[in-house]
Each structure stands twice: as structure tokens, then as C-alpha cells.
Amino acid sequence: MAPSNIDTTVIIGILALQGAFAEHQTAIQQLALPRKVDVLLVRTADELARCKALIIPGGESTTIALLARLSGLLDPLREFIKVKPVWGTCAGAILLAKSVHGAKRGGQELLGGMSITIARNGWGSQVESFEADLEVTGMKDPGRPFTGVFIRAPVVLTLEPAPEDPPIQVISRLSPSLLPCSLTSSNSTNEPRTFVALRQGLHFLTTFHPELTRDNRFHEYFVRECVIPSISTPRP
Numbered sequence: 074m075a076p077s078n079i080d081t082t083v084i085i086g087i088l089a090l091q092g093a094f095a096e097h098q099t100a101i102q103q104l105a106l107p108r109k110v111d112v113l114l115v116r117t118a119d120e121l122a123r124c125k126a127l128i129i130p131g132g133e134s135t136t137i138a139l140l141a142r143l144s145g146l147l148d149p150l151r152e153f154i155k156v157k158p159v160w161g162t163c164a165g166a167i168l169l170a171k172s173v174h175g176a177k178r179g180g181q182e183l184l185g186g187m188s189i190t191i192a193r194n195g196w197g198s199q200v201e202s203f204e205a206d207l208e209v210t211g212m213k214d215p216g217r218p219f220t221g222v223f224i225r226a227p228v229v230l231t232l233e234p235a236p237e238d239p240p241i242q243v244i245s246r247l248s249p250s251l252l253p254c255s256l257t258s259s260n261s262t263n264e265p266r267t268f269v270a271l272r273q274g275l276h277f278l279t280t281f282h283p284e285l286t287r288d289n290r291f292h293e294y295f296v297r298e299c300v301i302p303s304i305s306t307p308r309p
Contacts, residue, residue, distance in 0.1 A: 082109045086124035089114035090140040092132020096284035100292045118149040126158040126300040129165030138182040154186040158275040158299040166278035188234040191227045212294040221281040229268045239274030
């Protein structure tokens with residue numbers, strides 16, 4: 074039996090300034106997990122401070138960054154990312170990158186946290202959105218494809234970890250043969266443009282929208298592999 078002074082509830086925040094935050098909330102709440110998990114929709118720095126981990130949803134990355142600045146959240150988010158698990162999906166993946174190509178005029182404010190360069194709208198415009206079966210590694214039922222929903226999705230261009238950075242793991246990829254013809258690529262499985270889910274230390278990104286499917290394996294992976302192991306047991 075756990076000591077009474079240990080709070081076994083894990084609060085996972087979802088940045089709720091813009092985008093598909095409600096869908097992430099539903100997916101997390103449906104998981105069967107070894108720890109009690111509560112979801113908190115985060116709109117203030119005080120709410121962020123209560124969280125053990127954070128999901129940054131898809132939406133519009135420049136709008137999310139602007140609203141974060143106006144809400145006084147931009148700097149707290151950058152500090153949070155330095156020490157706690159964060160998962161970014163689509164627009165959230167852009168915000169977690171070290172650098173971005175194709176930013177709007179005036180630039181793109183980033184939160185950083187992952188040693189990659191990413192391209193905004195790398196797959197094309199809204200009308201070029203698509204779905205595709207993805208190969209997955211390290212999660213439940215790896216032999217069962219996951220249907221990736223790509224909506225104006227970013228594309229990973231390069232992996233650039235410094236020697237002191239945690240290694241980058243490829244969790245999911247798109248078959249090179251399925252790359253849109255608008256992208257130049259090789260048939261190599263090491264082509265970064267095929268990488269659609271990456272993990273680096275505490276941080277996780279997906280360039281597509283897992284929350285728009287009924288398959289919650291990516292949400293379960295984030296909680297089980299990134300969040301729960303990061304929570305140290307308090308001293309008695």
C-alpha cells in the first residue's frame with residue numbers, strides 16, 4: 074500500500090489556447106493506466122505549474138505561439154519543457170522543433186526541446202491532406218498499422234542532436250513509397266521526411282493527428298513511456 078503522503082494522481086495538461094485540445098482530453102480520459110491520471114486544460118501559468126506533463130495540440134502554430142505570449146505562457150512553457158515531458162502534435166510538433174522552414178512573414182516563435190528542423194505545411198495545402206497506414210515501434214501491437222491523419226502537416230527535414238543531447242528515436246514512419254509526389258525523397262528508410270513520430274528524452278512529437286482517430290496507442294505510449302517513468306517517487 075502506498076504511503077499516505079504520496080499523491081498517486083498524475084496531472085497531464087493540454088494546452089487549450091487553440092486547436093484540437095478537446096480530442097486529446099477525450100483520448101487520455103479513455104486510457105486504462107497503472108496510475109490515476111487527471112487532465113487539466115491549460116490556459117494560464119498557474120495551471121501549467123500544476124502539471125506533470127503537457128500535450129501541445131494541433132492547430133495553427135503561429136496562433137498558438139501568439140496566444141501563449143498574450144497569456145503570459147510563452148516563457149513558462151519554455152521553462153516547463155526543460156524539465157518535464159511534452160508531446161506536440163502537428164502544430165505542437167512545430168513548436169517543439171529547434172528551427173522551422175516556411176514560417177510566416179515575421180518569423181515563428183518556437184518553444185524548442187527537440188533537436189530537429191521541421192517544415193511548416195510540408196505536405197502541401199489543406200486540399201492535399203491525406204490518411205496513411207504507419208509503421209509503429211515500441212508501442213502496443215506494433216504489427217498493427219496506425220492510421221495517420223495528416224492535415225497541413227509539418228515534415229521533419231533533419232535530425233540535429235548535439236553530443237550532449239539525448240538520442241532521437243524514430244517511433245513511427247511513413248513508407249517511402251507513400252510520400253506525396255510533391256516531396257523529393259529517396260527510398261531509404263532513413264529518409265527524415267518519412268519520420269512522423271519521434272522521441273528525444275522526455276519529449277515526443279507526431280506530425281499527424283492521433284487524436285482524430287479511435288486508436289489511442291500514441292496517447293498510451295506517451296503516458297506509459299514518457300510521463301510515468303519521469304515521475305520520481307517522493308521521499309517519505
